[in-house]
Amino acid sequence: DVKVTQSSRYLVKRTGEKVFLECVQDMDHENMFWYRQDPGLGLRLIYFSYDVKMKEKGDIPEGYSVSREKKERFSLILESASTNQTSMYLCASSSGGTDYEQYFGPGTRLTVT
Amino acid sequence: AQSVTQLGSHVSVSEGALVLLRCNYSSSVPPYLFWYVQYPNQGLQLLLKYTSAATLVKGINGFEAEFKKSETSFHLTKPSAHMSDAAEYFCAVSDNGNNRLAFGKGNQVVVIP
Numbered sequence: 754d755v756k757v758t759q760s761s762r763y764l765v766k767r768t769g770e771k772v773f774l775e776c777v778q779d780m781d782h783e784n785m786f787w788y789r790q791d792p793g794l795g796l797r798l799i800y801f802s803y804d805v806k807m808k809e810k811g812d813i814p815e816g817y818s819v820s821r822e823k824k825e826r827f828s829l830i831l832e833s834a835s836t837n838q839t840s841m842y843l844c845a846s847s848s849g850g851t852d853y854e855q856y857f858g859p860g861t862r863l864t865v866t
Numbered sequence: 867a868q869s870v871t872q873l874g875s876h877v878s879v880s881e882g883a884l885v886l887l888r889c890n891y892s893s894s895v896p897p898y899l900f901w902y903v904q905y906p907n908q909g910l911q912l913l914l915k916y917t918s919a920a921t922l923v924k925g926i927n928g929f930e931a932e933f934k935k936s937e938t939s940f941h942l943t944k945p946s947a948h949m950s951d952a953a954e955y956f957c958a959v960s961d962n963g964n965n966r967l968a969f970g971k972g973n974q975v976v977v978i979p
Binding site for chain 2: 794796798845851860
């Protein structure tokens with residue numbers, strides 16, 4: 754079974770802090786994704802990566818950056834956390850090619866105070 | 867870009883009654899289509915997927931969905947709702963060529979005893 758793990762289930766940070774969210778997958782997947790989920794807005798793509806050291810902006814990249822130094826790990830960075838970044842953050846991975854199925858981690862609920 | 871429409875953010879269904887969640891998509895190429903389920907405080911789990919084989923797709927937990935090209939629809943059904951079906955359901959369509967999925971805004975299903 755594919756397993757996608759996220760470093761924290763719940764996180765509380767202060768405004769202005771630098772925040773790191775880590776995601777690791779164990780199935781040698783090419784593609785990795787970061788989404789944020791807010792009530793009534795569904796899932797919105799922040800960034801994705803289709804290879805090590807490669808990244809592409811999603812629909813809402815402002816205020817975020819990412820890092821993919823190893824194939825299995827994809828990090829989301831909030832350079833200076835703000836209260837409007839309080840949300841559920843979901844990481845996903847997929848094998849690529851014609852298999853679009855994405856496998857999701859359990860999510861990190863981030864609160865910025 | 868591809869998009870997905872799910873009407874009715876909240877859906878109430880009586881235990882034992884039919885569950886019907888509607889999904890309409892827009893796509894310029896033959897799509898891959900997915901239904902995911904999210905239980906409280908968890909990540910998304912795949913219910914079923916359409917990948918251009920049979921138009922009627924059976925998934926886990928008694929759910930199924932039918933791909934209708936003429937209606938650009940992929941509605942999800944279950945003949946008899948169970949209390950454990952209370953969750954949020956997301957429809958997604960492949961975004962051809964870049965390994966992304968476009969998600970609908972979700973349906974929160976409430977099962978009434």
